[in-house]
Amino acid sequence: MGRWTTKGLAIAAALLALAGGPASAQLGGVVPSASLPVDPLGTVGKVRDTVRDTVRDVADAALEPVGEAARDIGRLARDRLQRLSHYVSDNAESVEWDDRHQPAVRGEILLLDPDPEALGVARRNGYAMIEQGALDGLDVRYARLRAPEGKSLARAIKALRKALPGREISADQLHFPAGRPAGGARESGGGAGGLPRGGTVGIIDGGIAGSDRLAAQQGFAKGAPRASDHASAIASLLAGAGTARIYGADVYGSDPAGGNALAIARALGWMQGQGVTVVSVSLIGPANPLLARAVASARAKGIVVVAAVGNDGAAAPPAYPASYPGVIAVTGVDGAGRVLIEAGRAAHLDYAAPGADMSALVPGRGRVALRGTSYAAPLAASRIAARRAALSSAASALKAADAEAVQAQPRTGRGVLCNICRSGL
Known part of the structure; x- marks a missing residue:
């Protein structure tokens, strides 16, 4: 434990401060909230438990030098939110946020295992067919649907799930x-x-x-x-x-x-x-x-x-x-x-x-x-x-x-x- 004790306590205090504070503290305290999406990939809501796990690993020799960890964890979270927000903003003609605030293909919805009844319900609710098919070699059937005119992707997904309860419906999220x-x-x-x-x-x-x-x-x-x-x-x-x-x-x-x-x-x-x-x-x-x-x-x-x-x-x-x-x-x-x-x-x-x-x-x-x-x-x-x-x-x-x-x-x-x-x- 020796040389890790003082550093370990310091990093634990810093990381737990990140975990316990408000969202701005968890992200390093320098991100203007108006410029970012509301936690698009769930970062803020999950920081507390993850940071505590990181604290337990402080004395692990497989970590980078612990003096850098508190600064880096906040920077990485902040950079990630900014990067995704800027990407969606810069490519708004092709990309938008889905119902989980994930970047996704604009206006397109994926329906798994489509059948005539489900497709009929979708059509009557204003969802147009883009494509219907199966993944070659993988036996997975799907339909690509266009969201109704004037409705955001997030709202369109929620509405279709309400119309087709129990069906697997999602955006086509980006990686x-x-x-x-x-x-x-x-x-x-x-x-x-x-x-x-x-x-x-x-x-x-x-x-x-x-x-x-x-x-x-x-x-x-x-x-x-x-x-x-x-x-x-x-x-x-x-x-x-x-x-x-x-x-x-x-x-x-x-x-x-x-x-x-x-x-x-x-x-x-x-x-x-x-x-x-x-x-x-x-x-x-x-x-x-x-x-x-x-x-x-x-x-x-x-x-x-x-x-x-x-x-x-x-x-x-x-x-x-x-x-x-x-x-x-x-x-x-x-x-x-x-x-x-x-x-x-x-x-x-x-x-x-x-x-x-x-x-x-x-x-x-x-x-x-x-x-x-x-x-x-x-x-x-x-x-x-x-x-x-x-x-x-x-x-x-x-x-x-x-x-x-x-x-x-x-x-x-x-x-x-x-x-x-x-x-x-």
Whole structure:
């Protein structure tokens, strides 16, 4: 306990002050309330319990230096609210808040398992059909409906739920990348050593450029596939970790409403049709019933879905798709083995992997430094895929990954995967 005692008490006091104060204190006390949405992803309402959990972990050597934690937790919460608010405001023609104050595709509503009776009720209440269909390969049926003219998305969802009680109805919420390439270059090292290599990983993200491992790429948004630094960096990491083949699904393209739940669900169906058995998703958003159903169907068909927990800090609400049952949730560690201070959280945690103090090749930018759980998820996926290529089932591949993981503790789940990969990144 020694050297942690004084610092631990100081950080506990600071964090509990954040947890116990009014909303402005919880967000750092400097955010003009009129400029922000009312807690769009539930941050303020959940800060108290999460911060207390963080206090219990203060003496954990896997944390960033504790003197920075009180400042960072408030900054991350504040930045997240501002970022989402500005995004919706800047893209108001394509995006609006839904009934849970989540960013979503403007004016569009998803109805699961539509039947003639339900569609008739919707039509009589002024909801127009945009599209009706099923996700290829995943056996999930849905309808996209247009909200009635002059009615906000939030009001339209509530009204349709009242007209169709018991039905699964939601907005088509947006998901955002869990990290971006930064600046600064460093030299590449010597690869993943003697670990098993190979396997196939699917990336659901933006468009991929500059990868000689890319087997196929498909677009699921307007203007897709369109090269993305984020996705290209992930592909570079996978190549460095020894992944043999990469499949890319661009769910963003040039669409401000890209990254929506329906696009990600369609991408999962495409991955299933391509025979991809491990899919990495470095995107975060809220829970969505259509995407939850798609993930469950993909898993039932043998796909291992690996997802990042995000970079909005421990006070953020649980990130999805990482929080869906059975998804492999991954956090990030730095070169000293410390969990990233900005790492978000999920309803469960499976592994950690390198998420800082490494680099990747990005076309047009050269070798760039990386930081974020976005980059940890594909490295964990690379290890699972290498095992999956040699073993008969997803369960056996995950069991082998468990045996490979090191430094297991509560903040790294079953342990750190691919730590040796850092030398080649």
